[in-house]
Amino acid sequence: MNQRTFIMIKPDAVVRGLIAPIVARFEACSLKIERMELGNVTREQAEASYAEHEGKPFYTGLVAYITSGPVVKMVLSGPEAVTVCRKLMGATNPRDAAPGTIRGDFGLTLDANIIHGSDSPESATREIAIFFGE
Ligand SMILES: Nc1ncnc2c1ncn2[C@@H]1O[C@H](COP(=O)(O)OP(=O)(O)O)[C@@H](O)[C@H]1O
Ligand SMILES: [Mg+2]
Incomplete structure (x- = not known):
């Protein structure tokens, strides 16, 4: 099923000059x-x-x-874009993320883990509204 997903390259990756190699990963998957x-x-x-993380110890940071x-x-x-992107990103903690994934290859720490991607089609709709006003 064709889906839309919201992806964000986080500040640490932008500072480190990783925009192009990260975008290339998604383009390579069509x-x-x-x-x-x-x-x-x-x-x-x-x-x-x-909002789902409000109250957790890491929320303020x-x-x-x-x-x-x-x-x-x-x-x-793209087809199953939400799942495909989550797979390309890898596990939340870069230390657990498989080699070949974006977090596995570029990530250093759990708090600065390179990239965000929607975890469901419903989250995607919500996040696209927040960040693009659609
Ligand atoms: N225990 C933690 N300590 C610090 N930062 C965390 C922790 N858990 C999650 N985070 C940060 O919060 C973001 C959102 O968490 P979560 O929704 O669980 O992961 P994901 O980004 O893989 O969907 C993570 O990408 C990470 O940057
Ligand atoms: Mg999440």
Whole structure:
């Protein structure tokens, strides 16, 4: 089934000059780039998108980190795009992420783990609304 998903290249990856190699991973899998924008995440957007983590010990740091510098926001589409992108990204903790995945190859730490991707079609719809106003 054709799906849309929301992907964000996080501040640590932008600072390290990893935009192009990360985008290349998605293009290599024939995912279509529908939207792509470099910019900053507002505090409101960060809190809305990470609402499920509110109250957890890492929540404050997570919001501070994601608003700390430019990110690349994307809408990608393709067959099973949500699952395909999560597989390409790898496990949340780069230490557990398999070699060949984006987090496995580029990630260093759990808090700065390179990339965000929607975890379900419903999350994708919600996140695309938050970040692109669609
Ligand atoms: N225990 C933790 N300590 C610090 N940061 C965390 C921790 N768990 C998750 N995070 C951060 O919060 C983000 C959102 O967490 P989660 O939704 O569980 O993972 P994912 O990004 O794989 O969907 C993670 O990508 C990571 O940057
Ligand atoms: Mg998540």
